[in-house]
Amino acid sequence: MSNFVDYLIKYNKDLKPIIDATFDKEQIAVGKIVPMAGDMINDYKKFLSGGKKLRGCEIFLGYQMFAGMNKEEGLLASLTIEIIHSFLLMHDDVMDQDDLRRGEPTIHKKYAKHFGDHYGESMAITLGDEGMFWAYRILNSLHFSRANMSKASEFLSQVLLEVGIGQALDITYEEQHKFSEEAVLQIHRYKTAEYTISGPLSVGAILAGADEKKLKAIKDFGIPVGIAFQIRDDELGMFSTEEELGKPVDSDLKEGKVTLLIVKALEFASVEDKKFLQSAHGNQKLTKEEVERVRTIIINSGAFAYSQKAARDLVEEGKKFIPEITDNIVYQKLLVQLADFVIERQS
């Protein structure tokens, strides 16, 4: 899969000066009015320097694939989803009550130092809202045709509406202890799939003038691959290291996140293991040894193998639609590698 990874690395390298210029300009403008918010834009510039920026890369790929010619504008366009993503994470972190993100204190934790928790959360809500408005402003001030920018805005809004539905499902099912494969895949479908794969590819494609037929093919490709992305994400959330994740590797388990691994382990495990799993899932006070036992159950029950196979099947299903997206063999190959990357990645 080296080619797509090379493409991703090159994209990140090319994006860096665009991030610096965009954030510095905004920081100066906003910092004049609210010094604290200016500092915060600076914090977020640092934040954006981390992460894979897969979604941004896909906007750029979608743009290039449909013969988008202006490289700098394509990169700038790609920044919109990375800004939205960063700022959505601010809201997510408040909801999940997470303290760490990419190895740094989360925004609400950082601001809580000034005037307490409620102030920290209020600032995280406000600054999250700002990120969204900022992204829409950028998306509608590029040097593309106004028609394509409006179409891209409409499309992106629809994708983000689905993320919100997924989020509402997620937090509600968690409280209702609704554990089923169907529920998990429904959340993945809404919260992640389109937003992570077909959404960004389509935004780039729309800006480059792609037609409805192409957008349909991107969606057919991206939905199964996007669901696989989240399945892989949940695997990493259980079996990766704190170093790789930038947050405690047991946090999904402790906060009681509903994942395919947990659902299947509950289904496949012995009565005794099942009982233990139920008591461990959502338990904030798990010891290291107990976390290790959960991992062992997930592997030995066959839940991990089930999850890997489900993700692989989805990826292969998505790949079938690649020829309908593009005739260009170079881009076909990149899309195949992107799909494989989604489930083979280690972080």
Place this chain on the structure above:
Amino acid sequence: MSNFVDYLIKYNKDLKPIIDATFDKEQIAVGKIVPMAGDMINDYKKFLSGGKKLRGCEIFLGYQMFAGMNKEEGLLASLTIEIIHSFLLMHDDVMDQDDLRRGEPTIHKKYAKHFGDHYGESMAITLGDEGMFWAYRILNSLHFSRANMSKASEFLSQVLLEVGIGQALDITYEEQHKFSEEAVLQIHRYKTAEYTISGPLSVGAILAGADEKKLKAIKDFGIPVGIAFQIRDDELGMFSTEEELGKPVDSDLKEGKVTLLIVKALEFASVEDKKFLQSAHGNQKLTKEEVERVRTIIINSGAFAYSQKAARDLVEEGKKFIPEITDNIVYQKLLVQLADFVIERQS
């Protein structure tokens, strides 16, 4: 000022079937996936049936003023700011920890009934985000030229970015106990002025194809009138009734909101009254008698008269720019009445 009020009443009447159709359609679509979110759209339809809908009316007025011909599309466009406003209030209510809005429990309070306070706040954050995406989707799917919809999206994003800066200033100054006329007017400028008057008028004008010169005149008119709007809002927050406000009339005082009335009363009052004011401002446990004493101090110190004169001066300053906005005497008159309405309104 009867003409503008008639215009506002007529607008509300015409908008009602548009609200019903739009929300019902969305409720059915979303309700299929998340019944709870579907119910919530219904709740918000009820919410939108209350309120003056001044901002929506201004989008419609801006649209008509520049010869926008398609009445139904103009009404639908006007709905975008009302949706954004409603959903911004959800975030505001979490930040201000308010329990009541328009006489009903706030969204986070309503959802807290299901699974506790944190769940309630998480849902209010998520559903607030959804409102913004929904509004952008509507704004970019109207039957106007894509070019004008993209321009309107860019413009609206900039206005909303300023609201966020104002909100960050507001919550930060409140914690810092930064009490000065300059600070208050700075917050009003960012948080309210453009968003409440020139912003909506301009969005309508842009959709109807108005040029930059006209938009500049609308801004020159709307900024001072918008600041006056907030000054009046704070007067009503202190002297209106719970019935008129839809929330306790002492809530601004108890949560320590920084208003021109408080700043000036602290400046003008006797040493003894000043001391009392300082202890009362931000005190959650004020008695009815103490609230009454604050009111008396605000009036007797001359702070109320100062506030009223400041608002009147701002409105007159704004009115000077009306001839640059339009030659049409009917619309000139409506704008004069709108400006007067802003400071003469009783709710």
